[in-house]
Amino acid sequence: MDRILHRLLDLAAARFGADRLALKPQDDMYEALRIDSMRALELLTELENEFGVEIPDYELQRVRTFEELAAVIARRC
Amino acid sequence: MIAWTIRDGIMDVTLGREPCNEIGADMLTALEGLVRAADDLRPRVMILRSTAARGFCAGADLRELHRGLQNVSRLRAAPRLASFIWRIHRVMDWLDMAPFPTIAVIHGVCFGGGLELALTCDLRIAEKQARFAFPELRLGIVPGFGGIPRLERDCGASIARDLLLTGRSISAARAVETGLAHQLVPAGEGLNAALSTAEQLMKYNPWASAQAKAFAKKLPALRLAEEKALFLLMASRPGMREALEHFVNNSSAMPYLG
Numbered sequence: 043m044d045r046i047l048h049r050l051l052d053l054a055a056a057r058f059g060a061d062r063l064a065l066k067p068q069d070d071m072y073e074a075l076r077i078d079s080m081r082a083l084e085l086l087t088e089l090e091n092e093f094g095v096e097i098p099d100y101e102l103q104r105v106r107t108f109e110e111l112a113a114v115i116a117r118r119c
Numbered sequence: 120m121i122a123w124t125i126r127d128g129i130m131d132v133t134l135g136r137e138p139c140n141e142i143g144a145d146m147l148t149a150l151e152g153l154v155r156a157a158d159d160l161r162p163r164v165m166i167l168r169s170t171a172a173r174g175f176c177a178g179a180d181l182r183e184l185h186r187g188l189q190n191v192s193r194l195r196a197a198p199r200l201a202s203f204i205w206r207i208h209r210v211m212d213w214l215d216m217a218p219f220p221t222i223a224v225i226h227g228v229c230f231g232g233g234l235e236l237a238l239t240c241d242l243r244i245a246e247k248q249a250r251f252a253f254p255e256l257r258l259g260i261v262p263g264f265g266g267i268p269r270l271e272r273d274c275g276a277s278i279a280r281d282l283l284l285t286g287r288s289i290s291a292a293r294a295v296e297t298g299l300a301h302q303l304v305p306a307g308e309g310l311n312a313a314l315s316t317a318e319q320l321m322k323y324n325p326w327a328s329a330q331a332k333a334f335a336k337k338l339p340a341l342r343l344a345e346e347k348a349l350f351l352l353m354a355s356r357p358g359m360r361e362a363l364e365h366f367v368n369n370s371s372a373m374p375y376l377g
Contacts (some may be wrong), residue, residue: 080139080173080228083250087290091247098287 046119047112049092054108057088067109074108095119121149123156128163129317139173142232142264143180147203150210157217163325164317165221167240168310174227175249176236181258185363193355201351204263207232208347211265214239216338218329220320224309225249225300230288235266238273241332242316245291245300246309252288258366259358263350268342274298 047067055062058075065074072078077085082102089111090097095118105111123132132153134140142150157165169175188196214221214236223240230252237243237251245251253270255262261283270279278297282289294300304312320328353359 083228083288084248086288087248087250090290091292096290096293098285100285100287 043112043116046093046115047109050089050112050115051108053088053092054085057085065108067112068107070106071108071111072106089115093119120146121153123153125160125162128321129314130157130160130162130165132165132167133170134168134176135170137171139171139177139228140169140175140233141177141180141183142207142236143183144203146180147207147210151206154210154213158213162219163321164219165217166224166310166313166317167221167236168224168313169226172227174233175223175225175229176233177228178231178233178235178254179264181363181366185367188360188363193357197351197355200354204347204350207264208343211235211239212338212343215265215269215336216333218332219325220317220328220332222313222316224313225251225291226306226309231255231262232264232266235262235264235269238266238269241336242302243294243300244302244304244309244312244316245294246304246306247291248306249291249294249300250288251282251291251294251299252286253282254286254288256283256286258362259356260353261346261350263346263354265343265346268339268346270299271342272337272339 051065052062054060054071054075055065058077058081060075072082075081086097086099086102093115095115097114097118101114102111105114120136121132121134123130136146140146187199220242221240223237223243225237225243226246226249229237229249231254234251234253253262253266261267267279267283270282274297278299291300291303295303302312302316
């Protein structure tokens with residue numbers, strides 16, 4: 043789970059130009075990355091490619107933080 | 120809104136309505152103009168792509184639909200909606216059966232009516248970041264531009280049911296696995312891949328190519344008629360207006376999931 047979380051934070055920071063050191067697991071990812079629904083789809087695609095899983099976007103509806111997202115990915119890995 | 124050039128037999132069509140080529144009244148008129156032009160020009164191959172950064176096409180213009188239904192009774196709205204549906208079906212059916220090969224180049228969002236437009240094309244080239252979805256059920260309707268019959272025809276009922284009933288989006292890689300897309304290319308490489316494919320398609324005799332297409336691709340006329348009737352029935356119910364109201368006022372991070 044920690045490994046997924048760290049890779050997720052690395053990937054999100056690189057993709058959206060955020061300061062990796064400033065991103066915390068409990069951060070609201072939409073606010074931290076300043077992304078809207080369309081950019082969130084880009085992140086979803088990146089995550090599917092990175093982790094080799096398929097993540098139905100309805101599972102992300104209630105996800106707000108990076109650690110919640112990492113938990114969703116972990117369940118699919 | 121829609122522009123095209125024709126060079127060496129290739130009609131390169133670009134959709135360019137910001138933010139993401141939403142299909143409303145103006146886009147429908149532009150698509151009708153495209154069909155007239157293509158019918159006159161008879162290119163060897165048509166490439167259909169988007170210049171909008173967000174993607175190929177986000178589908179029907181829901182904000183315009185919402186505005187159009189404001190203060191209009193269901194009785195008065197029904198014939199307007201039916202007219203729109205009949206017109207868009209004529210466009211989609213013509214593109215589907217065009218007497219030359221057509222190639223869609225898809226990046227970013229390809230949702231709802233946008234996916235229905237892509238499904239009229241013979242070949243679909245997906246850039247890596249493309250995503251495909253039919254989110255219409257969130258509005259209490261089914262896709263109304265012929266998408267489900269064409270998806271069933273091209274990829275089978277199983278994937279059509281998945282996309283229709285869940286409303287989820289799938290990646291370009293998954294789209295290729297299911298047959299929804301034919302080629303997967305890196306971001307920004309879609310046009311090059313389409314031009315290369317067009318060159319290959321043009322090696323064959325145009326008449327033979329048209330015959331082969333007509334043999335390999337049939338219009339699912341009965342299912343399209345069923346879809347039109349079902350869409351208009353579902354759209355006449357109050358649920359769609361309520362869902363549209365919710366959509367235009369939605370500030371959620373993923374409003375298309377509704």
